[in-house]
Amino acid sequence: MNEERRLIYHYLRHDKKFPHVWCPGCGNGIVLGSLIRTVHALGLSKDEVVLVSGIGCAGRLPVYVDFNTLHTTHGRALTFATGIKLAKPHLKVIVIMGDGDATAIGGNHLIHAARRNVDLTAIIVNNNIYGMTGGQSSPTTPHGLRASTSPYGHAEHAFDIARLVEAAGASLVARGTIYHVNLLDKLFQRAMEKVGFAVVEVISHCPTHFGKLNFLGDAVESMRWMAEHAVAVERAKKMRPEELQGKFRIGVLVDRDMPDYQSEYEKVRKRAMEGVPYRIDPQEISKMLESHQIY
Amino acid sequence: MGGEEERRPKLIQGNEACAEGAIAAGCRFYAGYPITPSSEIAEVLSYRLPAVGGTFIQMEDEIASLGAVIGASLAGVKAMTATSGPGFSLMQEHIGFACMAEVPCVIVNVMRGGPSTGLPTSPSQGDVQQARWGTHGDHPIIALTPWSVRECFELTVRAFNLSEKYRTPVILLMDEVVGHMRENVVLPDPSSLEIFDRVKPSVPPEWYIPYEDTSFGVPPMAPFGEGYRYHVTGLTHDVRGFPTLREDEIEPFMARLFRKIWSHLDDIQTWDTFQMEDAEICIVAYGSVARAAKRAVLEAREKGKKVGLVRLITIWPFCRRAIEEALKGCKVFVVPEMNMGQISREVKRVVRGRGEVLTVSKALGRLLTPNEILEPILEESR
Numbered sequence: 001m002n003e004e005r006r007l008i009y010h011y012l013r014h015d016k017k018f019p020h021v022w023c024p025g026c027g028n029g030i031v032l033g034s035l036i037r038t039v040h041a042l043g044l045s046k047d048e049v050v051l052v053s054g055i056g057c058a059g060r061l062p063v064y065v066d067f068n069t070l071h072t073t074h075g076r077a078l079t080f081a082t083g084i085k086l087a088k089p090h091l092k093v094i095v096i097m098g099d100g101d102a103t104a105i106g107g108n109h110l111i112h113a114a115r116r117n118v119d120l121t122a123i124i125v126n127n128n129i130y131g132m133t134g135g136q137s138s139p140t141t142p143h144g145l146r147a148s149t150s151p152y153g154h155a156e157h158a159f160d161i162a163r164l165v166e167a168a169g170a171s172l173v174a175r176g177t178i179y180h181v182n183l184l185d186k187l188f189q190r191a192m193e194k195v196g197f198a199v200v201e202v203i204s205h206c207p208t209h210f211g212k213l214n215f216l217g218d219a220v221e222s223m224r225w226m227a228e229h230a231v232a233v234e235r236a237k238k239m240r241p242e243e244l245q246g247k248f249r250i251g252v253l254v255d256r257d258m259p260d261y262q263s264e265y266e267k268v269r270k271r272a273m274e275g276v277p278y279r280i281d282p283q284e285i286s287k288m289l290e291s292h293q294i295y
Numbered sequence: 296m297g298g299e300e301e302r303r304p305k306l307i308q309g310n311e312a313c314a315e316g317a318i319a320a321g322c323r324f325y326a327g328y329p330i331t332p333s334s335e336i337a338e339v340l341s342y343r344l345p346a347v348g349g350t351f352i353q354m355e356d357e358i359a360s361l362g363a364v365i366g367a368s369l370a371g372v373k374a375m376t377a378t379s380g381p382g383f384s385l386m387q388e389h390i391g392f393a394c395m396a397e398v399p400c401v402i403v404n405v406m407r408g409g410p411s412t413g414l415p416t417s418p419s420q421g422d423v424q425q426a427r428w429g430t431h432g433d434h435p436i437i438a439l440t441p442w443s444v445r446e447c448f449e450l451t452v453r454a455f456n457l458s459e460k461y462r463t464p465v466i467l468l469m470d471e472v473v474g475h476m477r478e479n480v481v482l483p484d485p486s487s488l489e490i491f492d493r494v495k496p497s498v499p500p501e502w503y504i505p506y507e508d509t510s511f512g513v514p515p516m517a518p519f520g521e522g523y524r525y526h527v528t529g530l531t532h533d534v535r536g537f538p539t540l541r542e543d544e545i546e547p548f549m550a551r552l553f554r555k556i557w558s559h560l561d562d563i564q565t566w567d568t569f570q571m572e573d574a575e576i577c578i579v580a581y582g583s584v585a586r587a588a589k590r591a592v593l594e595a596r597e598k599g600k601k602v603g604l605v606r607l608i609t610i611w612p613f614c615r616r617a618i619e620e621a622l623k624g625c626k627v628f629v630v631p632e633m634n635m636g637q638i639s640r641e642v643k644r645v646v647r648g649r650g651e652v653l654t655v656s657k658a659l660g661r662l663l664t665p666n667e668i669l670e671p672i673l674e675e676s677r
Contacts, residue, residue, distance in 0.1 A: 013526075016537050047522050052366075063526055063537060068519040070369065071528035071538075072362065073392055079359040083366025083374070084519060086350045087324055091370065091520045109362075112355040265350065272345035 011036045011046070013066050021060050023131075025219025027178035027204030031125055032061055034181060035094070038188035039067075050093045052081045054101040057132045057206075058125040061096050075106030078113040081120050089119075089262050092192065099126040100138040103159050107139070114168035114197050119260040121191045122199045124161055127206040135209025146213040161201045166254045171196030173254035177203040179226040180250060190252055196260040203230070203248070304481050309447040309473045310377075312482065313403060314339035316451030317375055319485040321492070322401070323349035324374035326363035328356055328382055332416040332471040333405040336377040357382035361389035365398045369527060371518025373455060377403035380413060383422055383429070390464050391430030392529045394552070397506070397516070399458035399493055401451070403467045405474040408660045417660030418471035420582055420633040424640075426466045427611050433549070435556035437563055438466040438611040440581040444478035450608070456491040457563060461555055462513050468610060470633065472583035472662050496523060506534045508547065512555030556612060566617040567606040570596065574603025576672055577625040579618070579642050581607040583662055584631050590665035591631075595672055602672060610638070618645040627675055631655035631668045651675075 022028050039049055049067040053059040055074035062069035068091075072080045077095045085093045102110050102124045113120060129147055130136040137147035139159045147154060166173045172194040176184040184202065191198035205211060205222040216222050233251035236244060271278050280288070307315075314336050317325070325340040327333075341351040350367070354360040360376045367374040378386060383404045393400050408414025409421045422429075426438045437457050441450045450467055458465040496503045496515040505525040507514050517523030530538040531545055539545060556563065570592055571577065580588035585606040595602035603625070605617050621628070628650055630639035636656040643652045653671040657663060 015535060016526075046524055047520060050519050063528070066524055068524050069526045070366075070519075071526070071530065073388055073529055076358060076362045076389070079354065079362025080366035080369075082352070082354075082359075083324065083326065083363035083368075084370045085366075086352060086363070087367035087370035087372040087374070088518075088520055108355050109359055112359070265345075265352075269345040269348065272342070273348070275346065 007040060008033060008036055011039070011065055013064055016064055018064075020064060022057060023208045025207045026057065027127065027202070028058055028061055028125060030178040030181060031058070031096070031123065031184075031202055031204070032064065034184045034188055035123070036065065037185050038192060041185070041189060042192055044092055048090065048092050050081075050084055050091050051096065052077045052084070052093060053096045054098070054106060056098040056101045056130065058096050058098040059101060075101050075104070076109060077101070078106065078109040078120065078122065082113060082116075082118050085118055085120055086262065086265070094121045094123065094192065096123045096125070098131070099124060099128065099140040099161070100130045103139040103161060103164070110165065111168040114165045114170040114199070116261045117169055117171055117196045117258055119195055119262055120197055121188075122197065123188070123191075123202060124199065125202045125204045126161060127204040127210060129206050129210040131206045131209055135206070135213060148209065148213065162199070162253050165199045169197070169258075170199050170254065171256055171258050171260070172198035172252065174199070174252045175201045175203065175248070175250050177226040177230055177250060178205070179223045180230060183250060187252065190255075194255070196258055302481060302484065304479045306477050306479050307444060308335060308475060308477050309441070309444045309469060310335035310405065310475065311339050312444045312447040312480065313377070313451045313467070313469065313474075314343065315482060316448035317401070317455070318343055318347060319448070319488055320373065320452040320455035321490055322373045322375050322455060323347065324364065324367035324372045325350070325376065326352045326354050326360040326367070326374070327376045327378065328354055328360050330379045330382045332407055332474050333377045333379045333403060335474075336403060336405075357385035358388060361386045361393075361400070361402065364400050365389060365393055365396075368398050368400050369519055371521070373399070373459070375401035375403065375455075377405065379405050379407045379416070380409045380419075380422055381411070383425065387425075387429040390466075391432060391434065393464040394430065394434040394436070395529050395531070396527050397462040397514075398464070399462055399516075400464050401454045401458055401467060402464055403451070403469060406468060406470045408658060414660040416471055418583060418633055418662055419658060419660065420470055420584065420637070421658060423468065423610060423634065423637040426468055435463070435553050436466065436611050437461070437463060437556065437609070438468050439608060440468045440610045441473055442582055442585045442606065443473070444476060445480045445482070447473060448482050452488055452490070456489070459491050459493040460513070461559070461563075462493065462516055463556065466611075468582070470582045476583070500524070504534050505536045506532060506548070508534070508551050512551055512558060560612060563609055564612065564614045564616070565608040566614045567608060569604040569606065571603035571605065571621065571624070573601055574621070574625055575601040576603070576627045576629065576675065577621040578602060578604045578629045578631065578668065579607065579638070580604065580631055581610055581638065584633055587663050587665050588631055588668055591668040591672070594665055594669055598673070600672060607638070613641045613645075615645050618642060622646065622649055626650040628652045629655065629668065629671055631663050633663060634658050
């Protein structure tokens with residue numbers, strides 16, 4: 001075994017009955033590999049990592065790895081993760097979701113976890129479709145394309161996950177693909193190091209359903225498409241808008257320092273423990289109102 | 296709490312007593328979403344929990360609330376949420392998860408009139424069967440119903456104890472009357488309370504089998520982050536927690552899930568009786584309605600009718616034995632409820648034709664009166 005395989009082997013659960021559930025060509029294995037390398041690179045112990053998932057193909061990811069793993073309900077992974085993180089702040093809580101999981105049924109939880117800025121790492125594997133249930137359209141299915149529930153072309157418009165969570169208040173927003181694996185390792189690392197809500201959208205594919213329904217070819221072909229259409233953020237800055245037409249940016253899209261929920265709540269605890277009524281002087285109130293920015 | 300000051304009678308609400316009971320039981324995490332008539336529980340805990348080093352968080356909805364509660368419990372912290380009918384409907388998904396993954400937690404439902412938005416915020420007992428069967432799939436459940444402010448405190452403590460002992464969600468079914476009613480009470484001294492904490496594994500991590508059967512039926516529970524790495528899922532799982540579709544693994548799992556509750560009914564089920572010694576007519580009541588029922592017993596006795604009261608405290612699993620014992624002397628049962636007859640079905644199921652079951656079923660958004668309960672009794676013996 002080479003070093004890479006030995007590393008992955010060390011983190012997998014061997015008492016879990018392999019083979020895994022994913023189709024040939026699926027991107028989830030690449031995401032899992034990247035995740036393991038990142039945890040290893042950061043020197044995190046298996047005991048302090050909690051890997052939480054929702055339902056769907058990506059939701060099956062935690063069962064294979066030797067961390068504290070929690071496979072929750074559809075769309076709700078972030079709510080469980082919030083409870084774990086607030087109860088035991090020293091744990092490194094990583095949440096893995098699919099696009100339907102995170103942005104349809106879990107859309108409300110996603111924006112509120114971002115707004116609260118809970119110190120979590122959220123990985124959203126976006127393959128533009130519901131894979132496990134047979135290729136139905138998701139909130140990221142592009143307009144006009146086909147899905148098993150959009151046989152005449154998808155009538156809706158897609159979410160841009162990165163912009164959604166940026167607007168909702170995430171501290172770090174990044175986008176990678178399953179083709180750019182070295183970059184993905186770095187993005188995962190940045191996200192896990194970030195204090196606050198950090199989101200990595202991973203552009204993936206579903207050759208079984210989305211690829212087949214939309215004549216996108218096999219896994220290799222769709223990864224070639226990713227290679228041709230992804231533009232590093234640094235390079236995108238130097239490109240004209242017309243050059244960026246039809247392309248998407250990868251890299252760290254947003255990185256801002258904001259107090260996370262845990263540290264804010266620590267202040268609440270301190271005030272409560274002191275037992276004196278919380279009073280704000282009127283000048284402070286107007287300052288707080290001014291810093292509450294809306295357009 | 297503590298000290299002489301605290302041992303003096305206080306005029307407090309059922310909801311406040313519930314919140315104090317939670318603190319006394321060791322609850323250090325609350326996640327909830329505002330809804331009357333349960334809001335005071337959240338308000339009191341938002342004030343009290345951070346002061347004892349705990350966490351209060353207001354979530355985006357009730358689904359998220361119970362999700363966060365389960366997460367906190369898995370991390371080893373006693374956790375609860377409180378809601379009312381519409382929120383309770385949303386929580387059903389995660390009540391099922393807590394049953395399946397065997398995560399201790401307490402869900403308080405201060406019942407108001409339904410269905411849907413219903414009668415905010417008038418009393419009801421309309422969620423009794425929902426507490427039993429609201430989440431999909433076969434599962435046992437424990438639910439308790441207090442009838443007084445003091446009992447709101449006591450049963451909240453008991454709800455935590457049962458949930459920790461049996462690794463199961465426990466539902467505290469209050470109603471609007473009990474939740475908002477104020478009584479002058481002396482709450483028990485927290486140091487005098489019996490508090491049960493979940494059993495942690497005593498074996499080294501490499502020997503730990505998270506869902507292994509035990510003679511008690513409840514496997515020890517390791518909190519996340521203490522070296523016992525294992526898998527928790529809402530999928531039907533084997534003893535290691537891994538998803539399974541194998542019949543030989545599904546069967547023992549389902550059997551244990553039920554056995555851990557059904558084989559400990561003596562510990563779980565409690566009920567109270569009033570003037571049942573010589574009773575010929577038995578009123579079966581619970582929650583605030585039992586207060587009116589007690590009055591009805593006294594008034595019936597004044598009229599020379601031998602009436603007694605069985606007050607259900609544990610409402611699920613249904614106290615079959617309470618009815619069986621009453622059947623020794625009673626041939627007539629009267630079941631008054633602030634719903635269209637949800638517990639009378641259970642009474643009929645146990646009585647099985649060995650007596651007559653009369654119902655006083657009114658879902659009008661108000662408490663039943665003693666007279667309404669007396670009516671069928673007086674008619675019966677005419």
